[in-house]
Amino acid sequence: MTITIDDEQYDAQEISQLYTAAVIKTGDGDETTQVSLTWVEKEGKGKVEIVGYGLFVHFGEDDKESFIYDTREEMDAVAERISEQIKKQRDGR
Secondary structure (H helix, E strand, O other), X not given: OEEEEOOEEEEHHHOOEEEEEEXXXXXXXXXXXXXXXXXXXXXXXXXXXXXXXXXXXEOOXXXXXXXXXXXXXXXXXXXXXXXXXXXXXXXXO
């Protein structure tokens, strides 16, 4: 099964993890880190600087692709398209 993310195609069997997260500044220069969307909404609101929202695709331990979006809505729309692709391929459409 092939999954397309922003015009990039990936073999779903090679993906070990696929997840969304907020990207925030750590406070150490321009360094950033990923945090869960739930944490940002409940604990981090007004306490951290969000620099983007990401969709992260891991292929084993050291190989990953990151897709960063300016808004949560953009990221959610991409995640929804991925979900639709998986459902269509699973249902044989």
